[in-house]
Amino acid sequence: MNLPNILALVRMILAPLLFFVLSFHFENVHQSWINYFAALIFSLAALSDFFDGFIAREWQQTTKLGEILDPLADKMLTLAAFLGLLILARANEWVIYLILVREFFITGFRVVMASENLKLAASFAGKLKTAFQMSAIIFLMMDWVLGEILLHIALVLTLYSGFEYVYQYAKHARAKAA
Secondary structure (H helix, E strand, O other), rough: OOOHHOOOOOOOOHHHHHHHHHHOOOOOHHHHHHHHHHHHHHHHHHHHHHHHHHHHHHHHOOOOOHHHHHHHHHHHHHHHHHHHHHHHHOHHHHHHHHHHHHHHHHHHHHHHHHHOOOOOOOOHHHHHHHHHHHHHHHHHOOOOOOHHHHHHHHHHHHHHHHHHHHHHHHHHHHHHHH
């Protein structure tokens, strides 16, 4: 078990903790403190996502286990955050639904691509999508107005980067058939 995989496991542990903090009604605790704590948990988890990828690439510590754990941890964290925000009524349900459908569709799609030994690196749009999703989640946790705007931008980038994956796979399939 290398450091990047440990960081992914930490993210997997932080996801249910985050959901608990967002969904549980704490007596005698002001909502702003819950907002701060949830944003702190999410920020630490997001940092672990950055560092596990950076370390895996820079130290050549990529593993098959890491290829499974990293996206799973990301989806667990995103799901926990979005479901918690829905419980708090801080995010548009349809936007969250569309983002989550795309995330799970592309995750399944990547499994199909992997079965064909096709690896597509995250595009610039995909990285931008992640940055906007994370920013939107933090702003929404803090109950800041800009969060809803960031969430809509994240939706557009999420759908576009999903289209990129499908397009790249279609190019691969055409080349393979030719």
